[in-house]
Amino acid sequence: MAEPAGAPARSPGQPAAPRLTGRLEVDTDLGTFLGDTRVRLLEAIDTHGSILQAARHVPLSYKAAWDAVDAMNNLADQPLVARSTGGKAGGGTRLTEHGRRVIALYRAMQAEYQAALDRLSAQFAALPEGDARSFQRLLRRMAVRTSARNQFVGTVCALREGPVDFEVRVRLDDALEIAAVVTRESAETLGLALGSEVIALVKASSLLVFTDAALRISARNQLWGTVARVVDGPVNAEVVMDLGAGRSAVAVVTRDAVAALGLAEGVRACAAFKVSSVILAVID
Known part of the structure; x- marks a missing residue:
């Protein structure tokens, strides 16, 4: 050498x-x-x-x-x-x-x-x-x-201040937006402001998957796409959804749910998750 x-x-x-x-x-x-x-x-x-x-x-x-x-x-x-x-x-x-x-x-x-x-x-x-x-x-x-499978980069497009927390909306692109709720202290620590670049983390186990567009649920975040692949496991399956523009979302659901919903490659489906399931991070 x-x-x-x-x-x-x-x-x-x-x-x-x-x-x-x-x-x-x-x-x-x-x-x-x-x-x-x-x-x-x-x-x-x-x-x-x-x-x-x-x-x-x-x-x-x-x-x-x-x-x-x-x-x-x-x-x-x-x-x-x-x-x-x-x-x-x-x-x-x-x-x-x-x-x-x-x-x-x-x-x-x-x-x-x-x-x-x-x-x-x-x-x-x-x-x-x-x-x-x-x-x-x-x-x-x-x-x-980090162990979070879902990582989305976007910019803060709206901030709504509450008595103890902030509702933060993160724009991923022209078609996709994610909502999160963080404490006032977290918002101040992260320096959140309109236009701030943030990364939204969501665990795969926090995503719910459904296929009926008429179904009404309380989860604020609903990302529609098509199933790219399903990876079977002994009890659960990993469902990867193509959201378009090169983005994807990963959910872990039971094998029974995969069968009941008819989840397979090409099927249109929605990945839904609560605002409380989103963790925000910034890069200094």
Whole structure:
């Protein structure tokens, strides 16, 4: 391994100074948006035109690959991956031009990132090895992840102040809007204001799914779309709904509910959830 530029010369037999290495991750407070595995998945989709083949190439499970694609599309300002249906091959998956630009930007950032680590490693070369190791452990601890499957990025379009809480409406795009209720203290801590960019988190278990458009329920948030896929489990099933514009919603329902509602790919359905089920986060 070549010595980092600027590293002091060492005598024969002297152990090499620890080199700082790491994987570049584009993170939000809610977890990783882009990382090496996800970028390799995007590159494989561009090469193979198939989620299944791309997942095998990375490697990832088919479900994990789709979950990663859904998460990236939900957090991106434009879809990175588009799905086509029909045709002789039965449809496929392709990378959008925006997805290709994101990959190119990531790879350029990755090169600069490693160069910066090499320079930092050279500065640490004169210090005891333990100091560099402690720094590496600190970097690993700084990563933050979340278990919420549904993550939506939007802007605050309305704020209604109550005696103890705020009703917040978050505009995802021209067609989609989410309502949330947070305490006054939370609103002040987050610095919520009209036009603020926020991320709305909703657990998959908090989503209710129905197909009858005439059904009236009390849940304020109702996102209509089409079922993209159903992943069966021993008792429950995971239902992924395509909301359009590259967005998706994930719900966990019982297998009996899937059968009763006739949930299958292409079926129009609604994912509903209460305002109290939405957690808002901001990125400083």
